[in-house]
Amino acid sequence: MMLKQLTSNSPVVKDSAVVIGGSIAGMLAAHILAKHFKQVTIIERDRLPESPIPRGSVPQSFQVHGLLTKGALLLEEFFPGFLKQLESNGSFTGNFPEEFNVFWAGQWLPKFPSDITIYFQSRPFLEWQIRQRVKANCNIAFLTETTVTDLIASPDQTRVVGVKIQSQTASEILADLVVDASGQATITTKCLEKLGYPSPAITSIPINITYAGRIYRDPKNLAGKYQPVGINPMPHSFHRMGLFLPIEDNKWIAGLAGYTGEQPPNNEEGFLEFARSLAQPQVYERLKNAEPLTPIFLYKMPASVRRQYEKLAKFPLGLLPIGDSICKFNPIYGQGMTVCALEAKVLDRCLGECQSLAQLQRKYLRAVGKTIDTPWNLTVSEDVQYLASEASKLPLDQLSQWYLKNLFAVCLINRDVCLEFFRVVHMVKQPTALFSPRVLLPVLAYSLGLNRQRSLNPISAVNI
Numbered sequence: 001m002m003l004k005q006l007t008s009n010s011p012v013v014k015d016s017a018v019v020i021g022g023s024i025a026g027m028l029a030a031h032i033l034a035k036h037f038k039q040v041t042i043i044e045r046d047r048l049p050e051s052p053i054p055r056g057s058v059p060q061s062f063q064v065h066g067l068l069t070k071g072a073l074l075l076e077e078f079f080p081g082f083l084k085q086l087e088s089n090g091s092f093t094g095n096f097p098e099e100f101n102v103f104w105a106g107q108w109l110p111k112f113p114s115d116i117t118i119y120f121q122s123r124p125f126l127e128w129q130i131r132q133r134v135k136a137n138c139n140i141a142f143l144t145e146t147t148v149t150d151l152i153a154s155p156d157q158t159r160v161v162g163v164k165i166q167s168q169t170a171s172e173i174l175a176d177l178v179v180d181a182s183g184q185a186t187i188t189t190k191c192l193e194k195l196g197y198p199s200p201a202i203t204s205i206p207i208n209i210t211y212a213g214r215i216y217r218d219p220k221n222l223a224g225k226y227q228p229v230g231i232n233p234m235p236h237s238f239h240r241m242g243l244f245l246p247i248e249d250n251k252w253i254a255g256l257a258g259y260t261g262e263q264p265p266n267n268e269e270g271f272l273e274f275a276r277s278l279a280q281p282q283v284y285e286r287l288k289n290a291e292p293l294t295p296i297f298l299y300k301m302p303a304s305v306r307r308q309y310e311k312l313a314k315f316p317l318g319l320l321p322i323g324d325s326i327c328k329f330n331p332i333y334g335q336g337m338t339v340c341a342l343e344a345k346v347l348d349r350c351l352g353e354c355q356s357l358a359q360l361q362r363k364y365l366r367a368v369g370k371t372i373d374t375p376w377n378l379t380v381s382e383d384v385q386y387l388a389s390e391a392s393k394l395p396l397d398q399l400s401q402w403y404l405k406n407l408f409a410v411c412l413i414n415r416d417v418c419l420e421f422f423r424v425v426h427m428v429k430q431p432t433a434l435f436s437p438r439v440l441l442p443v444l445a446y447s448l449g450l451n452r453q454r455s456l457n458p459i460s461a462v463n464i
């Protein structure tokens with residue numbers, strides 16, 4: 001195939017696009033690209049299973065994965081009817097916080113109905129449901145059991161024009177646009193240097209988290225009887241987390257995790273003991289009588305990592321990274337898949353608006369950087385508290401910790417404030433909502449001791 005001679009001012013040619021990686025970010029990117037390009041090829045090194053089972057190159061598949069409300073809404077927008085599809089194929093759906101026992105900030109969250117719906121399913125199930133939708137698109141092709149080994153650049157190295165691949169034989173695929181959704185394999189970073197480009201600034205937060213995941217049978221139909229339960233960690237006191245959640249096929253998934261070096265073990269006794277050591281006993285009480293269906297799988301994540309491609313002065317045209325290949329979030333906050341969906345939205349907007357490759361690259365990288373800023377800053381500000389042995393003494397930190405402490409206390413007694421807070425956590429609202437008068441005023445009143453006695457629901461009403 002002849003290389004197309006294009007300069008940075010050339011219009012974006014929309015014949016063919018290649019996506020490296022067929023996981024969540026890759027499939028969502030391909031879905032968007034298919035609206036703009038005649039042919040999209042997803043290149044995936046794994047054999048993609050015919051059923052919702054974990055696969056080797058996505059080792060986090062064995063771990064508990066929550067889908068934030070914003071992510072769920074975006075999936076529904078991309079694939080109309082998707083949430084009904086999830087529900088009818090077996091996902092657990094419930095109202096938050098009415099149908100979820102959450103121990104958070106040292107208290108049980110009060111129960112009341114809200115506009116937040118939660119969807120629980122295993123990670124392979126969610127990926128598989130998305131794959132069914134993407135496969136149904138006839139201008140998207142999956143090239144599986146094929147590894148991208150390198151990027152192909154134009155002779156002057158200014159743009160990426162395709163990829164080198166290895167399956168049974170080595171070959172090449174040329175494309176008008178290459179999207180890197182290779183996750184932690186980060187093909188882009190590896191290839192930049194080879195092509196003579198600077199590497200992006202990397203920020204890593206050494207959270208040192210270990211997850212342990214295991215699936216259980218639900219012989220007594222617990223889903224009809226018990227609600228999901230989550231015991232959250234708290235800076236300077238509990239660095240351990242535990243979840244026991246209903247998923248598809250009448251199964252439950254247990255997720256235990258330890259921050260800053262705390263590690264759930266992968267042997268029977270140690271796993272149960274870790275569950276017993278959580279701030280509340282409910283996860284342990286359920287686990288000790290449940291029948292495991294899988295071994296205990298561990299996943300260690302030394303750091304959350306962000307690569308700021310948007311700050312690079314030079315970056316090859318025709319190449320756009322997405323998903324974990326840009327930013328691997330601390331998984332405790334459940335943001336990764338939702339951020340992939342937000343970035344796919346950015347891709348859609350930029351492809352619609354940008355006329356040239358240079359404009360597309362500049363706008364896309366900037367907008368993705370901005371998209372990541374909010375969830376990244378939110379979690380980093382929380383993570384640094386876990387990493388510090390004691391609360392910061394810096395005036396600005398003390399002010400924000402004072403505000404958050406009072407805000408968390410008000411969440412437990414004021415329905416509006418509680419919901420507004422969790423809408424921010426679920427990325428449906430921006431963090432600025434936490435400083436709007438409807439939140440700020442009750443928080444200030446609480447700090448002055450004015451509204452403390454108004455309790456939302458007595459703790460005895462919580463179904464644990």
Ligand SMILES: Cc1cc2nc3c(=O)[nH]c(=O)nc-3n(C[C@H](O)[C@H](O)[C@H](O)COP(=O)(O)OP(=O)(O)OC[C@H]3O[C@@H](n4cnc5c(N)ncnc54)[C@H](O)[C@@H]3O)c2cc1C
Nearest residue numbers: 021023025045057065066148183185323324331334336337
């Ligand atoms: C323990 C843990 C728990 C998590 N919990 C949550 C949660 O509760 N909620 C949430 O939203 N997110 C969660 N996440 C994050 C979430 O898993 C990721 O954000 C999500 O998988 C998106 O990743 P991705 O598609 O960018 O990359 P990945 O899922 O890592 O996929 C990368 C894909 O690229 C393929 N690939 C790599 N290199 C090549 C190559 N050279 N050639 C061809 N193919 C290649 C791989 O085979 C793989 O399929 C969690 C993550 C971890 C680690």
